[in-house]
Amino acid sequence: MKRLAIFLALWCSPAIADAPKVVADIAPVHSLVAMVMDGVGEPVLLLDASSDPHGGALRPSQARALGGADVVVWMGAGLTPWLAETVARGEATSLALLDWPGTATLPLREEFGGHDHGEHEHEEAGHEKREDDEHGHEDHGHDEHEEHAHEEKAEEKHEHGDEIIDPHAWLDPMNAMLWLAEIATVLGKIDPLNTAQYAENARAGMAALKAPTTEAREMLASAQDTPFAVEHDAFQYFENWFGLTVAAAHSAGDGDRPGPQRMRSLLARLGEGDIRCLFAEVGPSSRLLSRVPDGVQVVKLDPLGAGLEPGAGLYPALIRGMATDMAGCLSR
Numbered sequence: 001m002k003r004l005a006i007f008l009a010l011w012c013s014p015a016i017a018d019a020p021k022v023v024a025d026i027a028p029v030h031s032l033v034a035m036v037m038d039g040v041g042e043p044v045l046l047l048d049a050s051s052d053p054h055g056g057a058l059r060p061s062q063a064r065a066l067g068g069a070d071v072v073v074w075m076g077a078g079l080t081p082w083l084a085e086t087v088a089r090g091e092a093t094s095l096a097l098l099d100w101p102g103t104a105t106l107p108l109r110e111e112f113g114g115h116d117h118g119e120h121e122h123e124e125a126g127h128e129k130r131e132d133d134e135h136g137h138e139d140h141g142h143d144e145h146e147e148h149a150h151e152e153k154a155e156e157k158h159e160h161g162d163e164i165i166d167p168h169a170w171l172d173p174m175n176a177m178l179w180l181a182e183i184a185t186v187l188g189k190i191d192p193l194n195t196a197q198y199a200e201n202a203r204a205g206m207a208a209l210k211a212p213t214t215e216a217r218e219m220l221a222s223a224q225d226t227p228f229a230v231e232h233d234a235f236q237y238f239e240n241w242f243g244l245t246v247a248a249a250h251s252a253g254d255g256d257r258p259g260p261q262r263m264r265s266l267l268a269r270l271g272e273g274d275i276r277c278l279f280a281e282v283g284p285s286s287r288l289l290s291r292v293p294d295g296v297q298v299v300k301l302d303p304l305g306a307g308l309e310p311g312a313g314l315y316p317a318l319i320r321g322m323a324t325d326m327a328g329c330l331s332r
């Protein structure tokens with residue numbers, strides 16, 4: 001009997017050894033890939049909790065992981081422009097989820113809830129933005145190199161006026177469900193032996209997302225019309241999916257640092273008294289958070305799952321956690 005067990009273990013191990021080497025960019029995407037690869041292998045998480053996807057530089061260990069990968073599953077250049085060249089140069093199959101035709105995407109937004117403030121600010125935005133890109137070091141502590149990259153990106157955006165996609169699309173649970181199927185298809189092509197397993201896992205993953213999504217909807221149902229503000233405009237997909245009402249944001253969805261005008265405008269909006277919650281993100285605080293008026297509660301959300309255990313359980317926990325934290329403040 002023991003021999004049989006050893007024999008079976010050896011027999012089964014080639015599938016594990018031959019599992020494709022898959023690298024995923026952020027923890028929520030890694031979680032979806034882990035669901036699909038369950039029982040076959042484990043994906044590598046490229047950006048840990050301390051990394052800011054919007055701006056970074058590749059560490060040697062990360063470059064090695066990308067170099068040895070068969071497949072890279074990532075949001076795409078819209079979230080991590082600094083990864084794009086390495087992924088394009090590598091041999092790995094790239095699955096950029098933002099670019100996949102089935103993905104529901106939303107344009108990066110500048111205006112909120114039809115409020116007047118936005119429009120006035122917009123007229124000056126180009127001017128203000130450039131000035132701040134040269135002088136402002138206040139919030140994120142990016143180095144000179146990144147500073148420059150941000151500046152170029154800002155120029156491009158304002159001068160050509162292209163519609164830019166908000167890259168935080170993993171916060172739409174329907175996207176996550178669609179991606180499970182897409183990830184299974186891509187892995188099945190590379191690893192035909194496990195095609196059926198990937199497809200089965202993707203179905204199980206979709207089923208596993210239903211309960212947290214329904215719970216989140218129930219938690220947030222009574223808070224749909226309660227206006228709130230956000231520090232970084234990262235939650236548009238979540239708001240959209242759960243029907244929430246955002247009234248103002250400090251920094252835009254691409255992670256560019258906001259100018260002093262935006263901070264003044266947001267503080268003025270918070271001063272009007274109808275907004276009781278400002279949602280920020282876990283991680284270093286910006287100057288803004290120390291200046292919010294009394295009566296506005298600052299709540300830190302975790303849209304990247306930085307405080308969660310990476311793996312298949314992370315994505316459902318992330319949706320549950322975001323809904324719990326938002327509802328906790330909005331339903332006060």
Ligand SMILES: [Zn+2]
Nearest residue numbers: 232234253255
């Ligand atoms: Zn972001």
